[in-house]
Each structure stands twice: as structure tokens, then as C-alpha cells.
């Protein structure tokens with residue numbers, strides 16, 4: 001068989017799906033640990049320069065997916081490409097172009113923050129300035145602190161700096177702001193926005209719905225290793241249409257009656273005394289609702305009009321029971 005024929009033979013259906021301008025392609029990827037299938041025929045693409053958030057309950061398969069894209073795990077079936085490359089077979093070409101912010105931060109406990117960053121900077125052709133980076137992540141005053149003495153939040157910020165020191169085209173961030181205080185979280189979000197402005201592609205996993213909603217161009221929700229939703233945050237939450245009225249009142253109101261109001265589509269008591277009514281005609285619903293409440297002499301303590309939140313959707317799609 002000639003080299004040319006081999007190339008043609010390799011260009012089968014699945015590799016056609018992989019040949020794309022996308023920064024990341026996941027093509028019908030599956031991965032099991034023993035009999036436990038944790039990623040199940042997963043497919044999605046991430047376009048260059050976008051922030052893509054992967055959401056899912058504990059154990060949904062997010063880290064396994066990200067680690068496969070980073071080249072640390074091989075898929076059992078299906079395939080992945082990152083910047084057009086196979087992360088394992090072509091890892092040597094891929095690694096200098098990507099940054100990885102790991103969940104665990106146990107690196108080099110005896111080195112100082114600056115020493116670790118300098119060490120990593122040495123691996124790259126065009127690293128960023130270590131001191132500028134320390135300042136950007138708020139670690140200048142901790143630059144001489146040994147890693148084992150850094151606080152949890154400082155370790156996360158060092159992990160962020162390590163992901164960025166090689167001036168990457170694409171960054172993987174596994175729960176980037178977990179364990180950070182609100183100030184560090186704001187700084188991290190600003191850094192992510194800056195990276196996006198520079199055209200860097202970012203794939204992040206998070207349990208924080210507001211993080212995904214604020215930062216991501218696209219959000220994928222996975223559960224039991226399968227893709228169950230993928231869209232822009234605005235499309236997922238229906239932000240274009242304010243179609244939900246929430247109010248707080250005494251518990252136990254008759255939701256069947258509320259749902260029967262002419263402009264209501266659906267009514268439920270989501271928590272004790274906290275109600276939600278969906279409607280396509282909010283002004284009419286407000287008149288009907290306040291009339292209904294006045295006729296029954298019921299007092300409101302809060303009334304809000306808005307759209308569904310990503311958290312509402314997430315819980316609706318993945319259920320509310322706690323995962324292992």
C-alpha cells in the first residue's frame with residue numbers, strides 16, 4: 001500500500017469529523033473505568049477564541065474529558081483533536097501551545113512561587129514575564145513564599161499563573177476559581193476576559209453557574225458522560241424573554257389556581273413560600289396575580305420579573321439528588 005493510499009485509508013468518516021477549523025473537537029468519545037462508563041459517546045466542538053464551559057454534577061465525566069484533551073488519558077473509542085493535533089500522539093507539538101490549570105496544586109512544595117514559575121517559564125519559547133504574571137494574579141508579596149506555605153487560594157492563583165506562563169493559544173481550566181475568595185475570583189474572571197480579548201481559546205469546567213453565565217460563549221451540560229445541553233448562556237436561560245415571575249408569600253398557596261390564571265403557563269412552589277410562574281404575557285400576569293392575592297388578602301414580601309437562571313435549567317436537566 002502506498003503512503004498516499006494509507007493517507008486516504010486513514011481519512012475515514014471519523015477523521016473527516018475531526019478535520020475542522022475548530023480549536024477542540026471531541027468526536028463520539030467514550031471512556032470507561034472497569035465497567036463504569038464515565039464518558040459516553042460525547043461529541044462537541046470549541047471554536048477558536050471562545051470561552052467554553054463544561055458543566056455537570058460531581059462524577060459527570062468533566063475532568064476525564066478535559067484530561068483526555070490534555071493528553072493525560074486515552075479515549076477507549078472515538079477521538080479528540082486539540083488545535084488540530086492528537087493530544088497523545090502529537091503531544092510534543094501540542095504541549096508548547098496549551099496551558100493547563102490543574103485542580104490539584106501539589107507541585108514542588110519546597111520551591112517558592114517565583115521559582116516554580118521561573119522553572120516553568122524555562123520550558124517555553126516565548127514565556128511571559130514571571131514578575132508581571134505574579135503581579136497580575138496578586139502573588140507579588142508571596143513570591144518568596146514556599147509553595148507548601150501558600151494558602152489554598154494562593155495555590156490556585158499560582159496554578160493559574162503556571163497555566164499562562166507559556167503564553168498559550170488555548171487554556172484548560174478545571175474549576176479555576178474553586179477555593180478562591182471573591183476578590184481573587186474577580187481577578188481570575190478579568191484575566192479570562194483579557195485572554196479572550198487576545199483571541200485565546202479557553203475550556204473551563206465549573207460548578208458555579210454564575211461563572212459559566214458571565215464568562216462562557218457556549219455552555220455544555222454533561223451528565224453520566226453524555227451531552228444533555230449545548231448552547232449560549234442566553235439561549236439556555238431564555239434571557240431574551242423575561243418570562244418568569246418569582247414571588248415570596250406564605251407557604252402552601254394553591255399552585256393549581258395560580259397556574260389557571262389566564263396569562264400563566266405554569267406555576268410551582270419551588271421552596272417553602274417561594275413561587276415561580278411562567279408566562280408569555282408578564283404585564284397581564286402581574287395584574288392577574290396581584291388581583292388574585294388582594295382578593296385573598298395575601299401579602300407579598302418579594303416580587304421579581306426575570307428569566308430562568310442557568311441553575312434552574314441545570315437542576316431541571318440533572319435532577320436535584322446529590323451525586324457521589
Ligand SMILES: Nc1ncnc2c1ncn2[C@@H]1O[C@H](COP(=O)(O)OP(=O)(O)OP(=O)(O)O)[C@@H](O)[C@H]1O
Pocket residue numbers: 033038056057058059060061062063064065
Ligand atoms: N482513574 C480512575 N479510576 C477509576 N475511576 C475513576 C478514575 N478517574 C475518575 N473515575 C471515576 O469516573 C467518574 C467521572 O469522574 P470525573 O472526575 O471525570 O468527573 P467530574 O465530572 O470531573 O466530577 P467532579 O465535578 O466531582 O470533579 C467518577 O465516578 C470517578 O469516580
